[in-house]
Amino acid sequence: MTIPLLRSDLGEGLLACFTGRELDRAAPEVGDAGNLAHRRPHRPADLAAARREVADAIGVPTDAWHLMHQVHGPQVGIVDEATTAGAELREVDAIVTRQAGRALVVQVADCVPVLLGGDRAIAAVHAGRAGVATGVLARTLEELESLGQPVAALSAVVGPAIGGCCYEVPERMRDELADRVPEARATTRWGTPSLDLPAAVGAQLAAAGVTEVRQLGLCTFEDERFFSHRRDAAGGRQVGIVYRGRAS
Numbered sequence: 527m528t529i530p531l532l533r534s535d536l537g538e539g540l541l542a543c544f545t546g547r548e549l550d551r552a553a554p555e556v557g558d559a560g561n562l563a564h565r566r567p568h569r570p571a572d573l574a575a576a577r578r579e580v581a582d583a584i585g586v587p588t589d590a591w592h593l594m595h596q597v598h599g600p601q602v603g604i605v606d607e608a609t610t611a612g613a614e615l616r617e618v619d620a621i622v623t624r625q626a627g628r629a630l631v632v633q634v635a636d637c638v639p640v641l642l643g644g645d646r647a648i649a650a651v652h653a654g655r656a657g658v659a660t661g662v663l664a665r666t667l668e669e670l671e672s673l674g675q676p677v678a679a680l681s682a683v684v685g686p687a688i689g690g691c692c693y694e695v696p697e698r699m700r701d702e703l704a705d706r707v708p709e710a711r712a713t714t715r716w717g718t719p720s721l722d723l724p725a726a727v728g729a730q731l732a733a734a735g736v737t738e739v740r741q742l743g744l745c746t747f748e749d750e751r752f753f754s755h756r757r758d759a760a761g762g763r764q765v766g767i768v769y770r771g772r773a774s
């Protein structure tokens with residue numbers, strides 16, 4: 527397999543990357559090769575092989591990966607010295623840690639994966655429409671502050687997600703979110719109401735004091751290198767991973 531891997535720079539000693547789908551030339555718009563998430567129908571051997579491939583590529587074994595059982599809420603999980611290596615965190619949409627040697631993993635297919643890093647702590651966030659509305663990013667930044675990580679010294683990268691160009695929603699749904707986060711208001715390429723969640727996330731981070739926010743600007747619905755729930759509801763999920771290596 528060759529799962530696409532996009533690396534981002536969040537600062538010294540930090541690894542930040544996003545995976546993608548492996549394209550099947552015969553049917554480039556569908557398929558789930560490169561799926562990194564549990565889902566149905568579930569083929570454990572494929573999933574294990576895909577995770578191993580990414581683990582080898584980034585040099586972080588899968589037993590150091592902390593995934594989330596994501597529920598589109600604002601709860602933040604904390605990985606600390608008491609957390610079992612590789613444990614999945616239940617019913618959270620963000621994870622923070624101060625610990626080196628722990629990979630924080632967010633699973634997505636259109637929702638916005640956000641990776642944050644600073645000298646003291648790191649975070650991985652799943653920000654969909656509900657997460658943007660309920661403030662999962664603000665909660666995450668609060669937890670990072672409480673771990674001793676100043677928000678102003680954080681770098682953030684907003685990964686591949688469905689863009690305002692394609693995320694069509696009913697007008698009332700657009701207005702509801704845009705009333706809270708004006709940057710979410712958008713129009714599709716074909717002229718109908720839409721939401722720009724990456725822009726909304728960027729605005730929320732900036733408003734909270736994160737000065738370095740990088741937008742990858744890759745639309746999962748249009749770019750077949752990525753899974754998109756809207757394009758192929760039966761497809762898989764890519765992941766975003768943030769990790770601080772242990773000092774050697």
Ligand SMILES: [Zn+2]
Nearest residue numbers: 689691692745
């Ligand atoms: Zn698009």
